[in-house]
Amino acid sequence: MLLAGDIGGTKTLLGLFEATTARPRAISVHSFTTLDYPALSAIVNEFIRTGPVEHAAIDRACFGVAGPVISGTATLTNVPWKVEAGALADEFRLQRVDLLNDLQAMAYGVTVLTESEVHILQQGKAVPDGNIGLIAAGTGLGVAMLHWVDGQFIPAASEGGHADFAARNEREIELLRWLVANNGRADVENVLSGRGILNLHHVAHAEPCLAVTDLDHPDAAAAITAAALERRCRGCVETLDMFVDAYGAEAGNLALRTVATAGVYVGGGIAPKILPALEGGTFLDAFRSKEPLADFVATIPVAVILNPEAGLVGASVHANAARRRTF
Numbered sequence: 001m002l003l004a005g006d007i008g009g010t011k012t013l014l015g016l017f018e019a020t021t022a023r024p025r026a027i028s029v030h031s032f033t034t035l036d037y038p039a040l041s042a043i044v045n046e047f048i049r050t051g052p053v054e055h056a057a058i059d060r061a062c063f064g065v066a067g068p069v070i071s072g073t074a075t076l077t078n079v080p081w082k083v084e085a086g087a088l089a090d091e092f093r094l095q096r097v098d099l100l101n102d103l104q105a106m107a108y109g110v111t112v113l114t115e116s117e118v119h120i121l122q123q124g125k126a127v128p129d130g131n132i133g134l135i136a137a138g139t140g141l142g143v144a145m146l147h148w149v150d151g152q153f154i155p156a157a158s159e160g161g162h163a164d165f166a167a168r169n170e171r172e173i174e175l176l177r178w179l180v181a182n183n184g185r186a187d188v189e190n191v192l193s194g195r196g197i198l199n200l201h202h203v204a205h206a207e208p209c210l211a212v213t214d215l216d217h218p219d220a221a222a223a224i225t226a227a228a229l230e231r232r233c234r235g236c237v238e239t240l241d242m243f244v245d246a247y248g249a250e251a252g253n254l255a256l257r258t259v260a261t262a263g264v265y266v267g268g269g270i271a272p273k274i275l276p277a278l279e280g281g282t283f284l285d286a287f288r289s290k291e292p293l294a295d296f297v298a299t300i301p302v303a304v305i306l307n308p309e310a311g312l313v314g315a316s317v318h319a320n321a322a323r324r325r326t327f
């Protein structure tokens, strides 16, 4: 039996999986509010104690965590915890515990997603032995790459969400100035994330916002995008348009950097909530505006991941693959 986890800045998913085929079968999945717990081990302990399977039946675990993983230790970016693979293996008497960057875990999930779990934005023409790029805006911005090596995809982690925001026009230069003045620098996560939406909201509203008053509320970013989709406030509409435009441009940058001829996948919690806006043309226009390589990026398939458990599934795929030693 495999224990898999997707530890995000807001929500933590844990699941028990039966190691069957390349895609392990979920037995039990539970969601936890990350910051309600002092450490990952507290969540794992509660999940195992209340779960349907004897503790002794679990032999391996893999957790995707929102932050860089170095030598089996993860320092989470938006959570005040440190996670150590060795300590978890000892505490829960597991044969093996692996830690992955959360986007690297989601990248393992990409290798087993079915058609019904994605929504195609650009059909393109996939090159089966090409590379894949993965970009995911949610609490933060995650980026990962899957390189095709010796007949299989090898997911690689990245901290590309903290790379610099590349402004392309007057509207984005104004945003860049505001971000640098308020944050010291403009990393792309400060544009493409829940916090990014709040930043864009500030810049896009010359007049008071007609839809969202409490910008400190945890759901403020979702309220802004909902108001924009319902066209209840001109500034919120502008906010979402800037977000979608920048998201398409950064996805296109990833396509170029990865030579992602097997596809670019858009994961994370925000994309499925704003699908009508992503389909409106702005995203793909920005994605394709890459002269002299505009024709090249127009051939790259682009798909939104609809399954909110893609990262958890990916962690289970990795735990299973570690057992079978195929990755």
Ligand SMILES: [Zn+2]
Pocket (backbone or CB within 6 Å): 205, 208, 209, 210, 211, 212, 227, 233, 234, 235, 236, 237
């Ligand atoms: Zn507004």
